[in-house]
Every structure is written in structure tokens, then in C-alpha cells.
Amino acid sequence: MGGLQNYIIRRIILMIPTLIGVTLLIFAITQVLSPRQRAALYVTERTVGQIDDVIKKYHLDAPFYVQYFIWIKEVLHGNLGWSKKFTSPVLGMIISRAPASIELAMVATPVIVLSGIFLGKLAAVHRDKAIDHISRATSIIGWSLPSFWLGILLLAIFYSGLGWFSPGRLGDAATLYVTNPSNNFKTYTGMFTIDGLLNGQPWITLDALSHMILPVVSLTVQIVALIVRVMRSTMLEVLGKGYISAARAKGLNPKEVVNKHATRNALLPVVTLAGMLTAGLMNGVVITEIIFRYPGLGQFAATCAVPPSDLPGVLGFALFAGVLFVVANLVVDISYAYLDPRIRLG
Amino acid sequence: MKKDAILSVDELKVRFYTYEGIVKAIEGVNLFVRKGETLGVAGETGCGKSVTGLSILNLVPSPGKIEDGKIIFSKDGKQIDLLQQDEQYLCALRGKDISMVFQEPRAALNPVYTVERQIGEVLILHRKEEIVGRVIKQLRKDLEKENNPIKRFIYKTELGLYKKMMKNSRSLYLKAASKIPIIRRYEHRLWKEIRKEVIKILKEMEIADPERVVDAYPHELSGGMAQRVVIAMALACNPVLLIADEPTTSLDVTVQAQVLDLIRRLKEKFGSSIIYVTHDLGVIAELCERVAIMYAGSICEVADVYELFKNPLHPYTRGLLEAIPHPDKPFKSIKGFVPNLIDPPSGCRFHPRCPYAMDICKQIKPKIREIKKDHFVACHLFGES
Amino acid sequence: MRIMDVKSRLKEIRRNMDPTIKEMKFSLHRIKQSPLSIMGIAILLFFTAIAIGAPILAAPPEGWRDPFKVPPYPPGTLFDYPRPPCPGAPFGTVQGYNIYYACIWGTITAFRIGIEVVAGTLLIGIVIGSISAYYGGVIDEILMRFTDIIIAFPGLILAMAIVAVRGPSMDSIVIALILVGWPSYARVIRSEILKVKTEDYVEAAKAIGCSDFRVITRHILPNSIYTIIIMASLDIGAIVLSAAALSFLGLGPPSGYADWGQFINFSRPYIYKSAQDPLGYWWTWTIPGIFIFTFVLGWNLLGDAFRDILDPTIRRR
DSSP, X not given: OHHHHHHHHHHHHHHHHHHHHHHHHHHHHHTTSOHHHHHHTTOOSTTGGGHHHHHHHTTTTSOHHHHHHHHHHHHHTTXXXXXXXXXXXXXXXXXHHHHHHXXXXXXXXXXXXXXXXXXHHHHHHTTTSHHHHHHHHHHHHHHHSOHHHHHHHHIIIIIIISOSOOSSSSOHHHHHHHHOGGGOOOOSSXXXXXXXXXXXXXXXXXXXXXXXXXHHHHHHHHHHHHHHHHHHHHHHHHHTSHHHHHHHHHTOOHHHIIIIIIHHHHHHHHHHHHHHHXXXXXXXXXXXXXXXXXXXXXXXXXXHHSSSOOHHHHHHHHHHXXXXXXXXXXXXXXXXXXXXXXXXXX | OOTTEEEEEEEEEEEEEETTEEEEEEEEEEEEEETTOEEEEEOOTTSSHHHHHHHHTTOOOTTEEEEEEEEEEEETTEEEEGGGSOHHHHHHHBTTTEEEEOSOTTTTSOTTSOHHHXXXXXXXXXXXXXXXXXXXXXXXXXXXXXXXHHHHHHHHHHHHHHHHHHHOTTOHHHHHHTTSTTGGGGHHHHHHHHHHHHHHHHHHTTOSOHHHHHTOOGGGSOHHHHHHHHHHHHHTTOOSEEEEESTTTTSOHHHHHHHHHHHHHHHHHHOOEEEEEESOHHXXXXXOSEEXXXXXXXXXXXXXXXXXXXXXXXXXXXXXXXXXXXXXXXXXXXXXXXXXXXSOOSSSTTGGGOTTOXXXXXXXXXXXXXXXXXXXXXXXXXXXX | OOHHHHHHHHHXXXXXXXXXXXXXXXXXXXXXXXXXXXXXXXXXXXXXXXXXXXXXXXXXXTTOSOTTBOOBSSTTOOSOOOOOOBTTBTTXXXXXXXXXXXXXXXXXXXXXXXXXXXXXXXXXXXXXXXXXXXXXXXXXXXXXHHHHHHHTSOHHHHHHHHHHHHOSSHHHHHHHHHHHHHHHHHHHHHHHHHHHXXXXXXXXXXXXXXXXXXXXXXXXXXXXXXXXXXXXXHHXXXXXXXXXXXXXXXXXXXXXXXXXXXXXXXXXXXXXXOSSOTTXXXXXXXXXXXXXXXXXXXXXXXXXHHHHHXXXXXXXX
């Protein structure tokens, strides 16, 4: 598949200017503040008199490009700033919080993808019949629900009302267990579902999973709604194409035509939706985690954002999210080229 | 049904239910095709010829519905009404006994699959026993010669899977097997056989470089090449009847000539009957033995091609032939417009444009009658009213 | 005139009616056919009525300067435990604020945000997209790289960063959402214009001597605009939701402003009341949410209906 390899290489090269642009944009946002305001991020109430020294030391009044080079050098060395609210380096916080959010995303993604594609396909194939209307109505309702409100409602019903689930990442018993040094709980991946099994304590895995159910539901509803809508419309478009009737003329029954011919072509635009899925997940965790008190990246970002805002935290997180998203889009584009041979030439 | 006719369409009625009204697209069409002959169905755009072709395979798209009529097909010595059969029967019939070729070749090919995969699909559907049989034979030979116990085990499992495929190629068991990474390699043998067969078919289509075409994607093929591939797909299982819906209309003239030539040769080689739908009288003259002229949803005239061109009886046919531009004669066209089929003219649908229209033409629709031997006309000018 | 003549003349007139009017009639027919679109229109009319009638439905107290600042109930108290619905405060109170008042005036806030952001993104998007498509070359490359960079961020996160830096307020949210939103529109209008430019009917129009201006206004723009209108109407719902999410995080107007997102945030401590009556403070977390949900639902239904009805390629399916 020479064409595919060339495409991959080309695409990776194209990614580099975009990454540079991403860093430039975040840097430009920091420049909105005057040097004094930025210096204020480095001082506390006690050291407030030293603001002018801080400005000189960090070259906060130097020309734009000089500051950018200093800044980007720091970033590439892993220094994303210091978060006052959490009193730790931003990058360190991001790394320590990442596994929790990745866990959520990992559980949410298959649910979203499978149900979205399935429902969308169903709606298109049974167009204008009852299933189509129900599916579209649920999709529109899901699309209109504010995710933060849904999270609160879920908490109200299932936590306050029924008492089945509770916020947070682990229950009290599990938390006591993992923090007790004598139990020797090794965190291999930082994800309690996997670590629970690796440590031979499956009940911790179950506990973690039960705490993930509500956040995952809250995350998926909005995104699934979007996928169903797009899948339905691309499926409808594909079903009207010539090769569908040609396939019927070959003797394939309607179900086979849908599964073998229509789906593969309809999936193509949906794969680009995977990019939207990643964005949706990233946006979603910020809101969901703070509602469910889930200690992941989203909670970090949201806590930093709440006024008075912890700017290094917010901006560091934004930079991280931007880079991650660019890489995710790269993966999406490559899978698109794998599925659709026409793209490889372009 | 006429003797030695393999397909006969009786009083076919097709309607389309749209927002603007009910389109009475086909109102009482009668046709028949004999074994080994090429029947041309000619008419203007919108007269219903494509819909007639689609109705034979019951593939009329919604909002269209076949309201009435019989389509009698002669299969294995029995006469079967295709419109009464269920979907499963028709699926076994399509592509195998009756095939269809559409107008836009590249639209008829799925852009994400190679030629090999698409032609192979027809082979797996309808010639499964033959090809899987070959695979099994080869497998058995390999099994005898092989001593290595691991390989013997692999071959035995493959043999089991292929035997299952012989019995029921749509079984869930096989579908699951083809999703599991290592096990799905068993399909390689099948695709090797299919590839050989597909290359053979492509050679018969007079494609110069079958090895390259087999691996190509549709967007890599030229229009003429794509149409040959589509024809290959249609003829892969040696159908008794081929319905060709304007297959050369989208090709340029030189390529069109090549494809027509090919069709003629294939007809002789395979002995299939062809229903050739087109608006191009020149192609009809080139290729067809009998012609049916259609106007606004019904048949006007059916005759042997020489007879029709020499002695056109129906006023519409005469108008069509006179309208063919000739360097010596002044340009003549049929006055009026093609009617709106939601509210068609009463009686004979051609009467508003007919120079010979009589009172009875406005009231009663003429039935199609055999005026001379094998020459049918639906017009009040001929035969008793 | 005989009856038959009148009938056939009417038929003829019906058939020959100006195609534009015919198409509009068809659009109306489709709208009537679809219960979802009717519901969407009804919902939006309802909210418009509330927005217009706010001064009457929820009159600010005597001498109250800013109607958007929610008055407390009972008057004079603040930061109290939530009181249940009662005649003075039909939806109860939270943090001492009158929820009914907040929801009514919040409707105006929601409309304001939606319209301001959509207008801003459309304006900037169309201008930049058109310039890019018209001039092509280096300008096009630069502008498109710029849009790529903004699109390379998950929207809410970038908006969060912008609002955090500018300082939380209503205007910050509007500006942040406009800055994050315009690139998508710019790209779409650019690709639509490019697509239309190469279509045969533009060539044909030029061939019969249409001036450039006429070609742009009568051929290119009408065909490109459809997609944008549909995109915008589908997007308003998402914009209102994003703005509510930002205010929910505290990045919005100051505390006590009539804004739905903020009030949902206020309800967070009151999700659980006590062991005997866990859902006791239900009015705090249900009512503002219902307002947002229904408002966004109305816009989404309308946008969906627009899409099904206006898009020329799928109208008649």
C-alpha cells in the first residue's frame, strides 16, 4: 500500500506547522495581559513588591518574538507554569490527572461509537417509519440537553433519590484500601479499573466502574446524539447512490446491501466525526468531572477556571488539549485514507 | 405466452405516488422476448422504458409501485410470474438468470472496493458450488500430499469451513469466522480461485490488461473500461436474459462502438437474450433484431427491425423516423410536448400530437394488435375498433 | 362560464404559477407535515412572548436599577437556604434569589447571547471566507492556516482560556464564543463559493454576458448561503449551551445576574437535602434546567426542520 504510506508521511509533515500555530495561539492569548498582570502570576501577597524585578527577570516586557522563544523553550522542557490553586507545576498536575480522564474516555468511546452508528443506521434504513422518528427525536433531545444539567439530574435521581451511585472516583472502602501503604497497592497505569485487576483486587475494579457509570452516561448522551444525526444523513445519501441499486440487481438481499455496501461508504464521513468525538469528550470531561467530583483532567481545568482564575492552569491545559487534538485528528485522517482509497491520491 | 419466448410482460401498470400527484408512468405495457434475440426498447426520455426494465426485476424505487400485470419468465421449463415471487426467490434470480446493466458505469460500482471484489461478489452469490467445489478439490489434493501435522490440521479446519460454505454461504458461523483475525485467512484460497475466474471473465470482455484491472478501484478506470467491468459482472453467471438500460449513452462515440461490438460478440458466444433500452435509434438499428417503440408509458409498435424501419405503421414511429436528420431533406420534428403523466391525455396518449388523430383516439386507448406477421401496432388507424 | 371551464382554467393557473411561489408553498406544506418543526416554532414563539413580556411578567421592584440583577425574596434577605415555591416566588428561591424572576429575564439573556454570537460569527465568517475564496493564492493560504489553528482546539476549552484571560463577564463569553466559532463558517462559505464557481451554470452565466457582480449576487451567493443558514440555525442551540456551560463554571456575569447557567450552578450544593428528604430542594435544580433544555430544543427542532426543508437536494425525498 505505497499510496497509504506516502499519505501518512505527508500528513505528519503537515501537522508540524499546525502544532506551531497552536502554541502561537496560546501564547498570543497570554499576551492579552499586560506585563504587570503576567508578573502577578508569579508573585504572592508577600512578594508583591518585587513585581518589577519579576518583569525584568522573566523578560516580560521584551518584544513578542523574544518572549515567544523563551516561552516555547520552557514548554518544550516541560515547564507549563505553576498552578497556584494546586500548588504544583501544571505539567505535573496534567500527567497525574490524565489517567482518570483517559479511563473515562476509554469506557465512553465504545458506547458512543457503537450506539451512535447503530442507531443512525437504523434510522436511515427504516426512514419515515416509527423507528426513524423515535431515533431522531431521541437524538434531538440528547442534543438539546445541557450536559451539566443532565449530570445534576443523574446525581439527584441516582445518588440523592435512589442511592445507587455516588460521586467521586472510588467509594470510601476502596479509597481507604488504596491509600493504606500496608496494602501495597501498586498503581501501574493510574487507572483503577486496570490496576485493580493487576493487583489482584477485582472488587476495586468493580467499584471504580460503578463510579464511572453516571459520568459516562452524562458524557455520551450529547455526543451520541450528534453521531446519530450525521450517520443518518450520510446513510440516506449513500442509499440513494447507483451502486446500491446495482448491488440489488446483482442479487443481494436488502440487509446484505446495507451491511456490505452502504455502511462502509456511509462510515467515511462519520470517521471524520471521530475528530468531533474527541473534541466532544475533551469538552465534556471538563463539565462532567466537576459535577461528579471526579479527580481527572477536566476537574483540574474547571477548578482552575473558576474565578479567580488560575491562568497557568487553564492555559497549560488548553495547550495540552490543543496538541492532543491535533494528534487525534492525524489519526482520524489516516484511518479515513485507509477506508477510502480515493483520498490517498489527493 | 408466445412460444419460444423466455420473458413476457403482460399489461404492466406502474404508478409513482408523489406530492404533486400520482404519476401513471406505465399504463398497460405488453412485451415479449424470444430466446437468443435482442429486443430494443426505444422511446424519448421519460416514456417509461427504464421503469419497465426495473419492473422485470421488481426493483422499482419508491415512491413507485407496480400496481398490476404479470411478468412471466420461463425457467427450467416452467413459467413463473415474477411479480408474485417473494424477495428471497428474486434475489436468487437477479444476477444469475436475469442481469441488469445500468447507464452510468462508474456509479454502478462501489468506489471503495476493487474490481476483483465486486465481480467476485456475484460469483460467490450465484456460482458458489462451482468455485467452492474447486477449492475443496485443491484442498484435498494438498491434504494428501502434506505430511507436516500442523499443516494437516490447518488444512482439515479449512476443509471443514469450506464444506460449511457449500451448504450455506450465509451462515452466522462463517460470518463470525471471517471476522476473527487468524481464522479469516482461510478465505485466501477462495479469493485465489475467484481471482483466477475474474481474470478469465475480464479476458472474455476483451480487456487488454486484466491483471491490472482486477486490482483497480473504480475511480482508476476509464468510462469504457468501467462499463466493460459492469458488463462482466452482469454476464459472470451466464444469465438467460440481460437487461441493458442505456449502457452506452454516457460513453463517447468511439468507445460506444467498441462496447456495442463487444455486446454483439458476447451475445453470440453466450446465447443470452438482451432487452436493450435506449433512445438512440442508430444503436437499435445496429444491434437489435426486434424493436418496441414506447411512448408515454405504453407500447406503440413492435416489429422486426428491418420491417420497422421500412414500414413504420404507428404515427409516432413515423414521426421519429422522419425526424432523423438527413442532409438532403428539410428538418422535421413532431409537434407538441411529451405529456405530463400526472394528468395524461385521455384515450390514446399520443393523440394531441398525432397528425392523423380521429375522434375515437380521444376516447378509447387503442389495444396492441398483430397487424401483419410479427408486426404489432396500438393505433386506431389499423385493425377494427 | 361553465363549471368545467372554470375548473380547467383553475387547473391551468395552478400549474403555471410562478415557480418561486410554488416552491414556497411546498416548503409550507412540508413544515405543516412535520410535527417536530411545528413544535419547534411553537416553543420559540412561546419564549419570544416571555422575552417581550418580561417587564410585565416579572416586574422589577420599585427603584430597581438593573432589571437583569435578580432581586432577592423575601425582599432584603440574601444567601438564605432555598425556599420552596410560594405566591411571591412561584419557582422558589436559591441563594436568596427569586428563581422565577431569574428564569423570565434569563430568557432575554439567552436570546441576546444566541443572536449576538451567531451574528458575530456569521459576519466574520462570511467576510473572511469570501475574501479567501475570491482572492485565492497566498491570502487564501494564510487565512486558511489561521482557521485551521483555531479549529485545532476543542471549542469549549479555548473559550474557557479566552474568558479566563479577559476576566469573567457576559461580554467575555460572547467574544470568546465568536472567536472560537467563526472559523467553521469561514471554511464552509469558502468551500461553497469555490464549489459554485466551478459549476457549469456560473460558466453559462458568464458566457451569456452577466457582469461579475450579477454572477456573484444571483448565482454564487444564493447557492452558497443555504448551507450557512442551515448551519447557523443548527448551531444556535449549541451556542446557548456553551454559553450556559461557561456561566455554569462561573466564567459568566457576576453573581446574581439573570442567567440560566449560573442558577443551575447555584443549585449544586442543594442536590442532596437530608436523609429523610433527599430531593427536598428539587425546585433549584429542575426549573432553570427545564428552561435551558426547552429553549435549546426549540432552536434545534427549528434548525432540523430548516435543514430538511430548505436543502434543495433533500427536499423532495
